[in-house]
Amino acid sequence: MTDGGITAIAADGSCLxxxxxxxxxxxxxxxTLRAFTEIRPDRLRADAHALDAxxxxxxxxLHGILLAVKEVFDVAGYVCGWGTPIHAGRQPSQDAAMxxxxxxxGALVAGITVSTEYALxxxxxxxxxxxSTRTPGASSQGSAAAVGAGLVPAALGSQTIGSIIRPAAYCxxxxxxxxxxxxxxxxxxxxxxxxxxxxIIAADPDIAAAILKLLAPQLMTPPAVKLPNILVxxxxxxxxxxxxxxxxxxxxxxxxxxxxxxxxxxRMPDWIATKEERVLDTILAFGVAKHHGEDYVRSTAHMSDRxxxxxxxxxxxxxxxxxxxxxxxxxxRQTLNAEIGDGVAIMPPTTGIAPKLDAGxxxxxxxxxxxxxxxxxxxxxxxxxxxxxLGVQAVARHGQDARALAVIGALYGKG
Amino acid sequence: MSNAPEADLNTKSISIRNIGVTFKSEASDAVEALCPxxxxxxxxxxxxxxxxxxxxxxxxLNVLAGFIPPSVGTALVGDDKISKPDIDHGMVFQDxxxxxxxxxxxxxxxxxxxxxxxxxxxxxxxxENLDLVGLKDFAGKRVHELSGxxxxxxxxxxxxxxDPSIILMDEPFGALDALTRRFLQHQLLAIxxxxxxxxxxxxxxxxxxxxxxxxxxxxxxxxxxxxLDQKIExxxxxxxxxxxxxxxEKLIYDQLDEELAKTFNLEGSGGTFRD
Numbered sequence: 001m002t003d004g005g006i007t008a009i010a011a012d013g014s015c016l017x018x019x020x021x022x023x024x025x026x027x028x029x030x031x032t033l034r035a036f037t038e039i040r041p042d043r044l045r046a047d048a049h050a051l052d053a054x055x056x057x058x059x060x061x062l063h064g065i066l067l068a069v070k071e072v073f074d075v076a077g078y079v080c081g082w083g084t085p086i087h088a089g090r091q092p093s094q095d096a097a098m099x100x101x102x103x104x105x106g107a108l109v110a111g112i113t114v115s116t117e118y119a120l121x122x123x124x125x126x127x128x129x130x131x132s133t134r135t136p137g138a139s140s141q142g143s144a145a146a147v148g149a150g151l152v153p154a155a156l157g158s159q160t161i162g163s164i165i166r167p168a169a170y171c172x173x174x175x176x177x178x179x180x181x182x183x184x185x186x187x188x189x190x191x192x193x194x195x196x197x198x199x200i201i202a203a204d205p206d207i208a209a210a211i212l213k214l215l216a217p218q219l220m221t222p223p224a225v226k227l228p229n230i231l232v233x234x235x236x237x238x239x240x241x242x243x244x245x246x247x248x249x250x251x252x253x254x255x256x257x258x259x260x261x262x263x264x265x266x267r268m269p270d271w272i273a274t275k276e277e278r279v280l281d282t283i284l285a286f287g288v289a290k291h292h293g294e295d296y297v298r299s300t301a302h303m304s305d306r307x308x309x310x311x312x313x314x315x316x317x318x319x320x321x322x323x324x325x326x327x328x329x330x331x332x333r334q335t336l337n338a339e340i341g342d343g344v345a346i347m348p349p350t351t352g353i354a355p356k357l358d359a360g361x362x363x364x365x366x367x368x369x370x371x372x373x374x375x376x377x378x379x380x381x382x383x384x385x386x387x388x389x390l391g392v393q394a395v396a397r398h399g400q401d402a403r404a405l406a407v408i409g410a411l412y413g414k415g
Numbered sequence: 416m417s418n419a420p421e422a423d424l425n426t427k428s429i430s431i432r433n434i435g436v437t438f439k440s441e442a443s444d445a446v447e448a449l450c451p452x453x454x455x456x457x458x459x460x461x462x463x464x465x466x467x468x469x470x471x472x473x474x475x476l477n478v479l480a481g482f483i484p485p486s487v488g489t490a491l492v493g494d495d496k497i498s499k500p501d502i503d504h505g506m507v508f509q510d511x512x513x514x515x516x517x518x519x520x521x522x523x524x525x526x527x528x529x530x531x532x533x534x535x536x537x538x539x540x541x542x543e544n545l546d547l548v549g550l551k552d553f554a555g556k557r558v559h560e561l562s563g564x565x566x567x568x569x570x571x572x573x574x575x576x577x578d579p580s581i582i583l584m585d586e587p588f589g590a591l592d593a594l595t596r597r598f599l600q601h602q603l604l605a606i607x608x609x610x611x612x613x614x615x616x617x618x619x620x621x622x623x624x625x626x627x628x629x630x631x632x633x634x635x636x637x638x639x640x641x642x643l644d645q646k647i648e649x650x651x652x653x654x655x656x657x658x659x660x661x662x663x664e665k666l667i668y669d670q671l672d673e674e675l676a677k678t679f680n681l682e683g684s685g686g687t688f689r690d
Contacts, residue, residue, distance in 0.1 A: 093563065190593070290622075291593070298468050298619040300675040315668060319656040 039111035060106030096187025113142025137167030138361035162367030172389030180374025192287025236268030237365035242352030289314025349393035382415030463624035471639025505574035564595035
């Protein structure tokens with residue numbers, strides 16, 4: 001990657017040609033993939049034309065990069081419906097902060113991608129780009145499928161349990177959830193202020209780095225050492241991890257060892273393993289009731305049972321119980337920050353390859369704790385099993401996002 | 416703090432006497448939107464109407480605004496029977512309903528012109544009310560230059576400028592983001608505490624009802640009837656997280672949930688769940 005930015009535009013250098021190419025490929029892929037809720041060719045062509053008219057010195061670092069945007073982020077003039085019929089016609093008049101920043105840098109909004117219901121419940125129609133009988137994961141399913149299918153080099157996603165890392169891993173993408181609070185979330189659908197993480201899904205580390213540098217420049221200073229020490233973390237959660245997912249991490253460990261890093265084993269403290277799920281659930285339910293309880297009153301009939309359940313349980317959480325959960329969250333964060341220190345923990349991002357569509361959207365267990373703790377977590381594609389992508393997840397302590405990104409970069413293309 | 420309005424303020428009581436609304440069409444059977452209800456709202460009270468969609472909240476508001484005639488019953492503002500729209504009954508809609516061809520100041524002054532107020536006083540009163548909602552500096556702007564929250568502030572200023580005796584608000588903050596909404600709730604309360612207009616406020620947010628209102632009314636699923644009529648006896652400013660605030664919320668939710676259950680989708684919601 002050069003400092004001047006990245007080039008992902010067509011061979012003749014025009015954004016318009018890149019857009020036409022995208023429209024052609026999306027037209028062929030979408031009947032099966034169903035990653036997008038809305039693509040607007042005329043607007044996309046007009047935006048590309050405007051970019052092409054810019055003289056070279058005025059072109060931004062993301063000039064002509066096609067960006068897919070999950071429907072939980074506002075994009076002016078598009079329908080951003082939060083994955084629920086209750087907001088099916090929702091058309092914001094302003095771009096979300098993230099979207100505005102990336103567009104100002106030259107990114108083109110390729111279209112709006114499918115989210116599950118409120119990024120939390122009912123799955124959308126999207127299929128996995130590697131096997132259309134399998135799930136793309138959730139909830140940023142359209143964004144991950146669009147990048148995994150090669151339609152766009154990057155997409156915006158959001159994670160409140162496992163919604164970036166899981167679909168990114170299932171679809172063979174890089175997925176990045178930065179330290180909690182690193183990205184301005186203005187203009188995105190809230191679930192819980194304490195655990196919502198906007199983030200990105202990207203085709204390769206250079207695109208990811210270029211975007212992250214714009215979204216969170218304060219975190220992107222390269223680490224002093226080329227590669228941090230690696231802590232190999234045994235799965236601690238209730239969900240069983242498939243042998244091929246563990247084998248991918250072992251292979252990644254060897255790649256990193258050969259690159260000269262020190263390797264240690266890390267074990268999750270029992271008290272964290274026992275309570276993380278419950279603490280997150282309390283915080284999340286409280287937030288869902290707060291932010292979407294009104295939709296429950298307005299349109300109960302159009303909500304899934306599961307979402308109703310979140311609202312009803314969340315309403316019953318007292319302020320004291322919520323404050324307790326936030327205190328527990330803080331204790332977990334501090335403990336994990338200390339355990340990981342200046343190293344980077346690696347583990348499987350998922351319990352295995354993407355399940356068949358009728359078996360759900362996969363387990364949230366390997367992603368959940370990092371959302372609760374607010375630590376930077378990223379996944380990189382690493383090998384295959386039955387033709388489906390596997391990945392490796394890298395986690396650093398809060399604020400040390402660049403360390404995890406360095407590990408992702410070191411593993412990319414080596415699986 | 417006394418709830419009684421000062422003597423010189425224009426604020427009136429509302430009497431709803433056996434008001435019922437049935438919609439008839441040639442295509443289908445008559446639909447009863449509102450069961451005959453009785454409700455006495457003293458001058459200066461802030462009433463929140465909460466209920467499932469289609470329960471008749473907006474229908475009741477439209478009767479009070481004079482937009483639709485009741486099928487049975489009588490509604491009075493003060494001693495006067497409501498029979499047609501009246502500028503003395505201010506209305507704020509969810510979608511702002513501003514005139515796009517007028518600038519902000521003229522939107523706020525519009526009703527004053529119809530009341531026969533002279534130009535200078537019109538402008539002075541429009542500016543004074545724009546100041547109340549923090550938009551004095553935007554008087555010359557066109558409507559399309561404003562954000563949704565700013566448009567709603569203009570709509571509120573417009574209603575208060577005409578000094579109506581009652582104010583009807585149909586889910587005015589429903590389309591706004593959380594921060595803007597909090598800010599406008601705060602401003603609305605501040606203006607209400609000064610002017611003590613009688614306010615009828617439709618909302619789907621129980622929290623908003625408990626935060627703003629001196630009295631909350633829960634309506635049943637269609638056809639709408641009054642299920643709960645609850646005074647909210649908390650001093651302003653109210654604290655969302657306080658135990659007594661949450662207790663009022665729970666009281667309302669308990670009644671509301673029974674009604675919401677009746678509107679559940681009978682086919683249920685299948686599919687695969689996950690975040």
